[in-house]
Amino acid sequence: MRLVIAGGGTGGHLFPGIAIAEEFLALNPANEVLFVGTSHGIEARLLPKLGYPLALISASGVKGLGTAKKVLSAARMLYGYAQSRKILKEFKPDLVLGVGGYASAPLVMAARGMGIKSFIHEQNAFPGLANKLLGRFVERVFISMKGAEGFFPKNRTLMTGNPIRKEILWGFQERQQRATEAFSLLIFGGSAGAHRINTAVIEALPFLEGVKEKLRITHQTGEKDQALVRDAYRAAGFQAQVSSFIDNMSTAYGAADLVVCRAGATTIAEITACGKACVFIPFPYATDDHQRKNAESLVNEGAGFLIVEDDLSGEVLAKQLLELMEDPKRLAAVERNARSLAQLDAAQVIVTAMMEK
Ligand SMILES: CC(=O)N[C@H]1[C@@H](OP(=O)(O)OP(=O)(O)OC[C@H]2O[C@@H](n3ccc(=O)[nH]c3=O)[C@H](O)[C@@H]2O)O[C@H](CO)[C@@H](O)[C@@H]1O
Structure with missing residues (x-):
């Protein structure tokens, strides 16, 4: 066919x-x-x-x-x-x-x-x-x-x-164990990157000074902010892999102890499939504020954290990250809750329904 x-x-x-x-x-x-x-x-x-x-x-x-x-x-x-x-x-x-x-x-x-x-x-x-x-x-x-x-x-x-793409479903199965000392943070802003997230992270760096040796950061910036973000990490002495786009999201999710991202629908589906703890910063101009509603659908189930852009600052973001880094039990509970919301067979159901009609 x-x-x-x-x-x-x-x-x-x-x-x-x-x-x-x-x-x-x-x-x-x-x-x-x-x-x-x-x-x-x-x-x-x-x-x-x-x-x-x-x-x-x-x-x-x-x-x-x-x-x-x-x-x-x-x-x-x-x-x-x-x-x-x-x-x-x-x-x-x-x-x-x-x-x-x-x-x-x-x-x-x-x-x-x-x-x-x-x-x-x-x-x-x-x-x-x-x-x-x-x-x-x-x-x-x-x-x-x-x-x-x-x-x-x-x-x-x-x-x-x-x-959800197979590489991401399989990536979950192969996900790495949490490293003992290091703490991996994955930061991305939907498929195009998010300027507001990029600047908030840069502003958060001084507040994260005390944990900088422990942090391993993977940060997708989108096309425009790559140099700006890379220079900021370098100047502040943080270990960070910065790219405009991540080709292999499966590996990126697999390695992450915590994710900071927008709340687009496909991001949400993947976060639940991979059972990731996530701080959502929804894009506030999406039609009918749907990203906020997407994020709330997880947050209300204890399956994620929410910072709306009106409240976002470097200090607020850093505070949230520090709190979660110190609480692995809470992170593990949120991961379980996120995973329980996953719908893993969507592609199968759609293909079957199309062929039946
Ligand atoms: C600003 C805006 O209106 N965004 C919309 C857009 O978001 P956007 O295109 O950002 O899409 P989502 O956040 O839903 O999904 C992002 C997708 O890109 C992939 N990815 C992301 C970064 C990267 O470096 N590499 C990579 O492969 C993710 O794994 C995911 O598959 O479409 C979504 C689905 O219709 C909507 O819910 C969002 O509101």
């Missing part, structure tokens, strides 16, 4: 798509997957490295744009629709799945027009624009969080959870 996975833009949309591709391909060696995205999305950078075929179409968002740019964006979408029809005619998929992000809209609409079985997956409790639109046209809407069903036609949603 052949499956097209459309969408991306950010890692939060793309990585669940990759998890579904892995599951679909593992079912039968004759199965084929084609990703469809845009040249400016994370998919264009990552998928060729991972060996997945990718077709590019023209697509962009409309949110927050003035009238002239909206018209331009609509024109791009129309062109993307024509490109999608051509791609679908050539690849002849049996199934099409939109995973959110601009490129999913023209592709899934084109697939529906051509009578190809189409589905979408929504990672968040509050759907993005593309999925809200597409929900009316597809056979099934796979959702990851309670609350999302309210945005889609009744009886069409299926709660599946958010698919």
Whole structure:
């Protein structure tokens, strides 16, 4: 069978798509997957490295744009629709799945027009624009969080959870034992990095002076802040591995005693799958403040800690980290609670449901 996975833009949309591709391909060696995205999305950078075929179409968002740019964006979408029809005619998929992000809209609409079985997956409790639109046209809407069903036609949603890549599931099984002396901190800000987290960590360093010999830090900064953050650690004499993007998140999660990160839906799914204790600093401008709600869904179950940006400072962050470093029993309890919330079979459930329809 052949499956097209459309969408991306950010890692939060793309990585669940990759998890579904892995599951679909593992079912039968004759199965084929084609990703469809845009040249400016994370998919264009990552998928060729991972060996997945990718077709590019023209697509962009409309949110927050003035009238002239909206018209331009609509024109791009129309062109993307024509490109999608051509791609679908050539690849002849049996199934099409939109995973959110601009490129999913023209592709899934084109697939529906051509009578190809189409589905979408929504990672968040509050759907993005593309999925809200597409929900009316597809056979099934796979959702990851309670609350999302309210945005889609009744009886069409299926709660599946958010698919997690196999390397991350396996990484959990191979995770390293906590080192006796050192304490490993993993810091990352979603797929693009988070400037506010980067600066808060830099401001926290003077307050962490007393534990600096013990700390081993892995810090993903995003493109812009890499030099700034690396220089700050160097100047303060901390041991830190700093990169703009971490290719192997499985190893990074595996080594971490504590994680500091945003609260995107895919991050949350992975944190629970790996059973990690985490200090969440949600991105406050996400639609309907959904990252805060994502974080609260864990924090309310004793499965993580929350600092909202309004309260964030170097001192507040350092205080939280110091408190947790001194309390391994509490960390272990939070890890267990996080793990108990994991949904590990989402990719399997989605692939089975698509093939049944
Ligand atoms: C600012 C914003 O609106 N962000 C949204 C975006 O987040 P974003 O794209 O940041 O996605 P998530 O936080 O959900 O997931 C990040 C993904 O990137 C991977 N990763 C991250 C860093 C790194 O160095 N290497 C790496 O591989 C993680 O393992 C994870 O798979 O999509 C999510 C899912 O739709 C939403 O919930 C978020 O609100």
